[in-house]
Amino acid sequence: MSTASAPATRGPALRAIAVVVLVPLLSALALWAFAWPAARTAPRDLPLGVAGPPAATAGIEEKLTRQEGAFEIHHYADEAAARAAIEDRNVYGAVVVTARGPELLTASAASPVVAQLLQQAVTGRAAAEGGAVRTVDVVAAPAADPRGAALNASVLPLAIAGIAAGAVVTLLGLRGVRAALTLVGAAALVGLVAAALAHSWLGVLTGDWWAEAATLGLSTLAVGAAVAGCAALLGTPGIGAMAFVVMFLGNPFSGAASAPQMLPEPVGAIGQWLPPGAGSTLLRSVAFFDGAAATGPALILTWWAVLGLGAVALGDALKRRRKEDGPTAERRPALVG
Known part of the structure; x- marks a missing residue:
């Protein structure tokens, strides 16, 4: 009886040990990702x-x-x-x-x-x-947000919205065209609502309203599509993988609070290739500089969105093929030696 109960007891114990080890590890990683760039802020080229x-x-x-x-x-x-x-x-x-x-x-x-x-x-x-x-x-920050605090604070909510959209699409079992349309629709609504709040209500964005809404929506879609695409290829763990990249790397490495050139190398450069960094740079361009230098970050966000939606379609195609191959294999007669 004691021998039979040993494996059952070992399972919960191993899970408890895993939690005890992983929580401090994740906390240390979060502190490194957020605190290290902030503590080393200084001009670099x-x-x-x-x-x-x-x-x-x-x-x-x-x-x-x-x-x-x-x-x-x-x-x-x-x-x-x-x-x-x-x-x-x-x-x-x-x-x-x-x-x-x-x-x-x-x-x-x-x-x-x-x-x-x-x-x-x-x-x-x-x-x-x-x-x-x-x-x-020469180009002053808006009077409603002279320190840029509101714009900086928009990076995290957009990242969370994208992660939530990708996770919900995955957990609801949406695939293929339906998943892609859901992601695009959710991101478009996020862009409209965010522009209404930041531009029309708070007055912290002063550029073209529709360009700002498109930027906010594209930033959300880049994250949402990446999360859903990764999950379509890797399964549910893909949600956690992309959430880690966006939250623990993209957000602190974005340079939104200062500038990419103020972060330790190569953190600033890496951050601009991730959706939060590209999104914040694009938003500044369209909100305050009439779209100047907007091409680069817009292409990066589009790249993330297209690859993510492509991964969603690929994951759906692979699942369909596995389902079609399964019954065929079962009906195939066994070879007699």
Whole structure:
């Protein structure tokens, strides 16, 4: 009797041990994914413009390059060219030498954190040396969200909405075209509702309403399709696998709270290839910069959505083939030796 009961007792004990080990492991992993990039936030090849005659900008550039690896310097002929580069999202700001003295151009809409950092790096240094630098916010963050907190906070809800959509489609047993249409419809509604809240009610987005709704919907679809597609190929564990990628890597590596160039390498680059990072970058472009530099992140989100929906269709086709092959194999006569 004791021998027979041993396997039954061993099963719950092993599960308990697994829980005791996995929970701290997941907690440590979550702390690493979220806390490490935040603790190591600093400029790394941050695109910054310098405008004016070379002889006049040489001293400024020399001071900026003292912080080795902090800034990636771009040269422009005059203030107009530097402003255009900021509006096109080629640089986060620019130091311009004018007849009135040096001037700092920033874009708090691109990143309030970076705009503040540039003010400290440029105007703070000038003040310490007894000079003064006038600051001009070329593309300002909306008055309703000057710190960009609301936009940053939108990354997690969109990721959760996408994960929920993919999981529900899988658990309800939807497959093929029906699953794809459900994912697209849910993402479209999420985009409309999110745009209504963020743009029409809160006023934290100030671009084209429909472009913002499309961006929010595409971000949700990229995650939802990836979750459903992974589950279609791997089964229910696929939901957890993609949820892990989105929540533990995509969200903290997105750079939404600061900028991709402010995160440790290669975290910032990796984050831009995942839906949360590409989605937040695209949303800034359409909400504040008239769609400038939107092509790259839009293609990445589309890539995730298309591959995810393709995996849903492939998973459905494989299941159909297995069902068709099963009865055929059973009806096949056995060979007599």
